[in-house]
Structure formats: structure tokens, C-alpha cells
Amino acid sequence: MATTTPVRKLTMARAISEGIGQEMERDPNVLVWGEDVGVYGGIFGATQELFQRFGPQRVIDTPISESAFIGAAIGASAEGLRPVVELMFVDFFGVAMDQIYNHLAKNHYMSGGSVRHPVVIMTAIGGGYSDAAQHSQSLYGLFAHLPGLKVVVPSNAYDAKGMMIAAIQDDNPVMYFFHKGLLGLGWMPSDDLAEVHVPEESYTVPLGQAQVAAQGSDVSVFAVGAMVPKAMRARENLRHQGISVEVIDLRTLVPLDRQSIIDSVRKTHRAIIVDEDYRSFGMSAEIAAVIAEEALEYLDTPIKRLAVPDVPIPYSRVLEQAVIPSVDHITEAIRQLTR
Amino acid sequence: MDKQVSMYRTMCLIRAYEDKLAEIYTEGKTPLFSIAAGTIPGEMHLAAGQEPVAVGVISHLEQDDVVTAPHRPHHFAIAKGVDLRLMTAEIFGRQSGLSRGKGGHMHLFDPQSHFSCSGIVGAGFPPAVGAALAFSKQGRKNVAVAFAGEGAANQGTFHESLNLAALWKVPVIFVIEDNQYAISVPKGQSTAIAKNSDRAQAYGIPGVYIPGNDVLAIHEAAEEAISHARQGQGPTLLEIQTTRLYGHFQGDAEAYLQSGEKESWRQQDPIAKFRTHLLDHHYLTPEEDQLIQKEIQGLVDDAVKFARESPEPDIREAFLDVFAES
Numbered sequence: 001m002a003t004t005t006p007v008r009k010l011t012m013a014r015a016i017s018e019g020i021g022q023e024m025e026r027d028p029n030v031l032v033w034g035e036d037v038g039v040y041g042g043i044f045g046a047t048q049e050l051f052q053r054f055g056p057q058r059v060i061d062t063p064i065s066e067s068a069f070i071g072a073a074i075g076a077s078a079e080g081l082r083p084v085v086e087l088m089f090v091d092f093f094g095v096a097m098d099q100i101y102n103h104l105a106k107n108h109y110m111s112g113g114s115v116r117h118p119v120v121i122m123t124a125i126g127g128g129y130s131d132a133a134q135h136s137q138s139l140y141g142l143f144a145h146l147p148g149l150k151v152v153v154p155s156n157a158y159d160a161k162g163m164m165i166a167a168i169q170d171d172n173p174v175m176y177f178f179h180k181g182l183l184g185l186g187w188m189p190s191d192d193l194a195e196v197h198v199p200e201e202s203y204t205v206p207l208g209q210a211q212v213a214a215q216g217s218d219v220s221v222f223a224v225g226a227m228v229p230k231a232m233r234a235r236e237n238l239r240h241q242g243i244s245v246e247v248i249d250l251r252t253l254v255p256l257d258r259q260s261i262i263d264s265v266r267k268t269h270r271a272i273i274v275d276e277d278y279r280s281f282g283m284s285a286e287i288a289a290v291i292a293e294e295a296l297e298y299l300d301t302p303i304k305r306l307a308v309p310d311v312p313i314p315y316s317r318v319l320e321q322a323v324i325p326s327v328d329h330i331t332e333a334i335r336q337l338t339r
Numbered sequence: 340m341d342k343q344v345s346m347y348r349t350m351c352l353i354r355a356y357e358d359k360l361a362e363i364y365t366e367g368k369t370p371l372f373s374i375a376a377g378t379i380p381g382e383m384h385l386a387a388g389q390e391p392v393a394v395g396v397i398s399h400l401e402q403d404d405v406v407t408a409p410h411r412p413h414h415f416a417i418a419k420g421v422d423l424r425l426m427t428a429e430i431f432g433r434q435s436g437l438s439r440g441k442g443g444h445m446h447l448f449d450p451q452s453h454f455s456c457s458g459i460v461g462a463g464f465p466p467a468v469g470a471a472l473a474f475s476k477q478g479r480k481n482v483a484v485a486f487a488g489e490g491a492a493n494q495g496t497f498h499e500s501l502n503l504a505a506l507w508k509v510p511v512i513f514v515i516e517d518n519q520y521a522i523s524v525p526k527g528q529s530t531a532i533a534k535n536s537d538r539a540q541a542y543g544i545p546g547v548y549i550p551g552n553d554v555l556a557i558h559e560a561a562e563e564a565i566s567h568a569r570q571g572q573g574p575t576l577l578e579i580q581t582t583r584l585y586g587h588f589q590g591d592a593e594a595y596l597q598s599g600e601k602e603s604w605r606q607q608d609p610i611a612k613f614r615t616h617l618l619d620h621h622y623l624t625p626e627e628d629q630l631i632q633k634e635i636q637g638l639v640d641d642a643v644k645f646a647r648e649s650p651e652p653d654i655r656e657a658f659l660d661v662f663a664e665s
């Protein structure tokens with residue numbers, strides 16, 4: 001197909017740092033801090049080249065004191081800064097959670113709307129590379145459970161840049177989850193479906209809008225992050241078997257685009273939720289509840305869920321592959337649902 | 340002299356306010372301290388006796404200097420200039436309160452006076468460091484002051500924040516209000532060293548212990564710490580000995596106190612001592628004192644009247660302000 005704009009594919013890591021950099025150029029109050037975000041450029045490359053461009057006054061390496069430096073974003077944002085703070089792995093949230101859920105998330109409400117905290121906490125999620133139970137979790141469902149935090153989980157470089165810019169411009173705290181297996185890092189397996197065209201200019205992807213990643217008519221797959229490209233590969237497998245799969249990339253969990261979920265179920269009459277977070281009390285249950293409450297009459301079959309089966313992420317390669325939904329798992333689950 | 344009288348007046352206002360809240364707190368409660376009932380529901384932590392800490396430090400601050408305070412916040416809020424009517428209405432859980440009834444007495448937020456507090460022990464240290472970081476990045480001459488009890492000095496946030504602030508050399512002052520008890524546990528049973536101010540050495544910053552619950556001594560020590568910070572010289576840790584004349588919360592039987600302990604605190608009442616000092620030096624006449632007492636009683640009565648007459652929040656209020664509209 002002929003195209004008028006040249007394609008410029010970026011890795012998701014580069015797209016994230018480009019988005020932050022464009023906001024730093026636009027607004028001097030945007031600062032970045034966290035562990036190894038400076039010269040190193042972020043362990044996962046999400047702040048690459050920012051230190052070289054903006055210097056140590058605006059890109060600040062912190063001590064390993066997540067409670068203090070995430071809490072600092074609370075006071076700094078109340079006084080006019082717009083911090084982008086990296087929590088290296090989401091698994092580390094435990095040492096800083098009081099500042100996040102009791103303060104950052106609630107101060108706007110508890111102040112009757114008089115205090116605002118425009119803060120982005122970006123953090124790495126996901127497994128698939130034998131980092132075991134303390135460095136492989138997804139956990140976005142846990143944050144989505146708590147009122148006052150926006151929760152975004154991009155699945156590709158285009159969305160990653162646009163949602164980062166939208167998150168920085170948002171006057172609310174935004175939890176920004178990037179999946180390690182989408183970033184395009186040389187030293188870690190990465191799904192090349194995430195490496196897509198990214199415009200050079202600044203743009204936003206609105207928070208709270210799902211996207212139909214691929215149209216289909218037989219079954220709807222709901223996913224975020226790394227489960228989106230996996231669902232796309234499953235869709236391709238099933239296309240050859242005459243099954244038409246619609247893939248909905250939710251992109252944002254809070255606020256949740258309920259209408260897009262309902263619209264898709266109304267169209268396909270079957271629903272499967274694919275989630276790299278734990279199965280119980282999380283994202284997959286919430287989407288299932290939305291469908292049960294608002295679209296039950298459109299369903300031809302029971303809702304199906306595929307998620308980490310309530311076990312910690314194991315270390316061994318074969319064990320890990322058994323518990324994190326794979327393309328094969330997704331393909332098989334959809335096949336069962338459409339049989 | 341005028342400054343001292345002004346500090347005295349603020350201390351008296353705080354005391355009159357806390358005494359009034361203590362009185363109102365039992366209103367409509369059966370049994371007497373029933374926590375969910377009455378004009379003021381929920382917990383109530385009063386700061387009578389601790390006025391010198393708030394007034395001695397905050398009398399150096401400007402309106403746009405930041406204060407973060409703990410769960411026992413009224414003395415800090417009043418000293419910082421939080422509107423007494425709006426604060427009282429908030430404590431009563433009313434529509435005209437600072438947060439339209441969504442915060443309550445442990446969660447007072449007033450962006451106008453750059454004041455906030457938190458019900459979580461030790462949680463105010465990191466935001467104060469962040470505010471100070473913002474001041475230094477924006478080239479403002481402001482400072483941030485984080486107040487917390489001596490029990491909070493055993494939280495990780497305290498140590499992380501001191502290190503971070505010292506490292507960044509930002510204009511923040513950490514003030515430990517040593518009222519000697521963390522609810523019921525005396526300092527000696529919770530803290531491995533006698534003075535938290537000695538912990539400043541571990542972070543390479545000045546640490547000063549101020550005994551005696553004496554507002555003038557506190558004022559002097561705070562002046563040095565605050566001007567140090569304003570001049571870009573970085574943080575200071577102050578620890579101030581004080582006394583808690585009410586219990587941890589209203590309804591606390593205080594069975595853990597030694598016999599005679601409370602009586603000796605009352606005999607050392609910092610306001611009575613300060614009044615004697617002002618009268619002895621003729622900075623204040625008994626007649627002027629009477630006028631002050633009358634004026635502050637009027638302010639307290641006015642704030643309580645405002646709160647009582649304010650309606651309960653509309654139910655719809657519960658669903659507002661989870662997120663800000665950009």
C-alpha cells in the first residue's frame with residue numbers, strides 16, 4: 001500500500017523517552033527522577049538520552065529510597081512541578097505504597113479538590129525471562145483497584161509515546177506500566193509487533209479510550225500490554241482455521257472504556273479476557289463483571305478468562321511458560337470458546 | 340516585644356481552640372466517647388501543651404512556605420494561618436469545610452497557606468523534601484517544614500528523607516515534636532538513643548535538641564535552622580521536648596502514665612510560664628492580656644458558630660473530586 005508519510009519505526013523504550021523529552025522541552029516544570037534514570041538512561045531505557053539533553057538539574061538519579069523519592073513527587077507537584085518518577089520494577093511498590101495510595105491517590109479527594117498532583121509514576125512490568133517471583137509481576141489490577149490513580153498499560157510504541165505525553169499533561173497521578181517484553185531492548189526478548197511507526201511530532205493518545213486492534217466477528221479478546229500482540233498472533237493462527245477474532249486493546253484500565261467492551265461483545269457474542277496479572281480479584285474479573293452487568297444478553301457462551309493462575313511467577317523457564325498466558329494458550333482458549 | 344506578644348496570642352488561640360474542641364467532642368456521645376456519634380465524629384487528637392513547637396517555628400514562616408503536619412495538626416494549622424472557620428467546619432464534617440467534609444481533623448489541606456497534614460505516622464517527611472526540591476528548582480526563597488512526633492523518627496520515611504534532603508541540599512527543616520509518648524509507649528521503649536536530633540549526624544546535617552517546651556528557645560533555634568535553609572545551606576533536624584496535656588486521643592484513659600506525671604506537666608504549662616515572663620518584663624499588662632483572651636475567645640466562638648450553622652454535605656459530594664478535571 002502506498003503511503004504519503006515515511007514510516008519511522010521506534011522501539012517502545014525510545015518512544016517513551018521521546019515523549020518525555022518533548023514534554024520537558026515544552027514545560028520547564030517537567031522533571032524526571034528515579035533510580036538510574038540519569039547517565040544510564042533507565043534500566044529499561046525509558047529515559048535514554050534525557051540526561052545528556054537536559055542535564056542533572058532535570059534528570060535526577062535518586063538513592064534507593066522509593067518511599068522518599070515518590071513521596072517527594074507529592075510535595076513537588078503541589079508546588080508546581082510535574083514529576084515523572086520511575087519505580088524500577090512494579091514489584092518494588094511495597095516499600096513506597098503508603099505514599100502512593102494513602103497520599104498521592106487520595107489528597108485531591110481529601111482536600112475537596114483543592115490539591116492537585118500531576119505526577120507520572122512509570123514502572124516496568126511483566127515476566128517471560130526467568131526473573132522469578134519478585135521481578136516479573138504485572139500488578140496493574142492492584143493499582144486500578146484503588147480510587148484516585150489513573151492506570152495505563154500501552155501495548156506498542158505509538159500508544160506508549162502518546163499516552164506518556166497525555167499522562168504528563170494530566171493533572172492527576174497516573175500509573176504508567178510498560179511491559180519489559182515490548183520495549184525492544186537488545187538484551188531481552190521483545191515482541192516486534194510493539195515496534196511501530198511513531199510520528200516525530202508531539203501528540204497525545206487520550207487516556208480512557210480503548211482501541212480495536214483488529215476487527216473480527218466470532219469472538220472478542222480483551223487485553224492490555226504484552227497480551228495484545230500475543231492475542232494478535234493467536235488471531236492470525238485462528239484466521240487460517242476460519243475463526244474471526246476481534247482484539248480490543250483496552251490501553252487504559254482507569255478510566256475504563258466500558259462502552260468499547262460492550263460494543264464488541266454486542267458484535268461478536270463471545271468474550272475472552274487475557275491478562276498477565278493474577279487471575280483472582282483483578283482485571284480479568286472486572287472486565288467479566290462489566291460484561292455480565294451490562295452485556296449479558298448478547299453472550300452466546302460463558303465468558304472465559306486466561307490469566308496467571310494465582311501462583312507467584314516461578315523461576316524455571318518451563319514453569320514460567322506454563323503460568324503466563326502464551327500465544328498457544330490464547331489460541332487454544334479461543335478455539336475452545338468458539339467450538 | 341510585639342513579636343513575643345503576637346506569639347503568646349497565637350498560643351492562647353490554639354489552647355482556647357483545643358479546649359473548646361475537647362468540650363464539644365463529648366456532645367451527643369453516649370457512652371461518653373462514642374467515636375461515631377456527636378457533633379464531632381471520628382478520632383480527635385488535641386495538641387494542648389504543644390503550642391510552643393508550632394508557634395516557635397512557624398512564626399518565622401511566610402505564607403508560601405510549606406508545612407506538612409501529622410495526625411495531631413491543629414496547633415500547626417492555626418499557627419500557619421489556616422482559616423479557623425473553614426477548618427472548624429471541616430472538623431465538624433460540614434459542607435463549608437476546607438474539603439467539604441471529605442477530610443476531617445487528620446486530613447486538613449489548605450493550599451492558600453501551603454498547609455497539609457496526614458493521618459499516617461511519618462508520611463509528611465517525603466512531601467516536604469519534594470516541596471523543597473520544587474523551591475530550589477524554581478529559584479524560590481521558600482522553605483518547607485515537616486513536623487512529626489518522636490514516634491515517627493523510627494519510620495523509614497524519616498531516614499530516607501533526611502538522607503535525600505541532605506544529598507540534594509534542599510531547604511527543608513525536620514522538626515521532631517517529642518511529647519515523650521507514641522500513644523502509650525514511652526520514647527525510651529521505642530528509640531535506641533535518647534535524642535533523635537543526634538541522628539542528624541548520620542546524614543551530615545545539623546541536629547539540635549531543644550528542652551524545656553520554651554517558645555523563645557524554640558524560636559531562636561528555629562531561626563537559625565530556617566535562615567540556614569533559606570540561604571541554600573540545606574536541611575536541619577530539630578527535636579523539641581514538649582508535653583501532651585490531653586491524651587493521645589479524646590477518650591484515652593492514659594493508664595500508662597506514671598503517677599503525678601500529668602500533674603507535673605500541668606504545673607509546667609508553657610502558656611502560663613510565657614505569660615509570667617511577659618508580665619514580669621512588662622511586655623504585657625494584665626489588662627492587655629484580658630483583651631487578648633476576650634478577642635481569641637471571640638474567634639473560637641465565631642468559628643464554632645460558623646461550623647454549627649453550616650449544613651451537612653450533599654450526598655453527591657461523596658462522588659466528586661476523585662479525579663481532577665484537566
